[in-house]
Amino acid sequence: MSIPGQIAAALSLWIDSVANTVSARLERARGAQQIAISEDEEGALTLRLVSKASKDADLPPVRIGIVDGAISTPLSPEWSAAMKGAIVDLALRPSRFVFRPLELPGRAVEFLDGIIRAQIDRLTPWSPAEAVFHWTPPQPIADDHVELTVVATARAAVTSLSQALLDLGATAVDISTATPGMERIAVHHQRIGGQTGSSRLRFALIAVLAIAGVPAILSIGLGGIVTDSYDAEQQQIQRRIAERRAIARGSQGGPGGSAIELLARRKQTMPSAVMVLEELSGILPDHTYATELRIEGDKLQITGLTHDAPSLIEILERSPHFASAGFFAPTTRAANESGERFHIETRIKPQFGSGT
Incomplete structure (x- = not known):
């Protein structure tokens, strides 16, 4: 189920629960x-x-x-x-x-x-x-x-x-x-x-949520659009700066510099899966086991087991190769598992190494 579908299902369950509870209390009061x-x-x-x-x-x-x-x-x-x-x-x-x-x-x-x-x-x-x-x-x-x-x-x-x-x-x-x-x-x-009363209460709750939610949704939507616009503009500026630097180094490096600069620019702007794995193996604690890694563009998603999920956010944030770490799903602990099952997403910084 998609995230909007999950939100709609949760709201429907909450509305039904509140409507039934209020209706039952009204009946008792009568x-x-x-x-x-x-x-x-x-x-x-x-x-x-x-x-x-x-x-x-x-x-x-x-x-x-x-x-x-x-x-x-x-x-x-x-x-x-x-x-x-x-x-x-x-x-x-x-x-x-x-x-x-x-x-x-x-x-x-x-x-x-x-x-x-x-x-x-x-x-x-x-x-x-x-x-x-x-x-x-x-x-x-x-x-x-x-x-x-x-x-x-x-x-x-x-x-x-x-x-x-x-x-x-x-x-x-x-x-x-x-x-x-x-x-x-x-x-x-x-x-x-009392089904009629519950239905009326349900419609009233939906109307209240709609009245209160529409301005909030519009505000969040506009904020997201503005943020995405700024992020896209910032990434474009960074790409242009990288291209200018590559051109400047290429003009100083002689006839054979263009291919080398192309490889250097690719290294600086594309995240390396091998370097990501090497960095994670060096910074993750011994009690942490990653069961799934997914790299999409500059986003890295990690799923696994650990004894202290919140501390992983701080560890990833301290790394020079990652930024904006956070949970993209709730952390859970089952009775038959020895640790917490975590779901963390972080952004991969495109440059690995000294910048050469």
């Missing part, structure tokens, strides 16, 4: 009846009222069974009436879920949804489309890293349960579970009532 359902070790569900209407004040908890994702025990008329228009909090057993610890650099917190979504098929038996998942709040650890736990299960397993409750008349179903540390975490939200 006094919608709330029902808490918990699953016991035998797989049965226990229903109890959390917020009670006056007519349901004496309604006792009830235990029902489920078979293949469907409710096998019919509800009493009183509970069927209480279920109409209610918001259901369904707490499932942790054994239905997989829990995967994950360690990431602290700067990756801003991109958690995209990072976890991209790795969900490696962390769990399911693809992103087949799973519902969420994660615990990131906790800081040593070396400016954070750790969290990804909680996931099969989408079909939970949607069948939530749909069964919606079919009984519930307005919305929130599904959660308890992590090994007994922390409650919500992994899925499904609703049928």
Whole structure:
């Protein structure tokens, strides 16, 4: 997926999440009846009222069974009436879920949804489309890293349960579970009532983002055009200076100087892959392993494993052969890898050696 496509997908997920959250809170504020359902070790569900209407004040908890994702025990008329228009909090057993610890650099917190979504098929038996998942709040650890736990299960397993409750008349179903540390975490939200409100909130958020984003995009676009124009002009001036110097040296070097000056100019203006590899082998630390190198024009992209990714930026910046180093993708750390997987891009200075 292209970068604009990834941005659009992330914005869509954020808008849906905000719209559903705000809509659910508005429903609770309007006094919608709330029902808490918990699953016991035998797989049965226990229903109890959390917020009670006056007519349901004496309604006792009830235990029902489920078979293949469907409710096998019919509800009493009183509970069927209480279920109409209610918001259901369904707490499932942790054994239905997989829990995967994950360690990431602290700067990756801003991109958690995209990072976890991209790795969900490696962390769990399911693809992103087949799973519902969420994660615990990131906790800081040593070396400016954070750790969290990804909680996931099969989408079909939970949607069948939530749909069964919606079919009984519930307005919305929130599904959660308890992590090994007994922390409650919500992994899925499904609703049928209030769809119009969610849609209106979604359109309102899109309109606000559009109004605020258009001037910002125009500003960024104009800034990029101006910057590119200055960069192109600077490169053209540098090429002209190099050509003038080559011509001046050629006129002083006699009849045989033109071919030599042509080679010298080529050496000064074209980056050498051999020299790039030689320079990298000399400056990269022993704990750093490059798994992929790509040279496109004067840009070098390096991918690999290291124990300290931020320090590589400073090392490359100190080299006389590289400039403008930075990360072009988030740095990640998987549980089965000994180091951080980094993605760094830097500009290769065209002149290597003494300038001869």
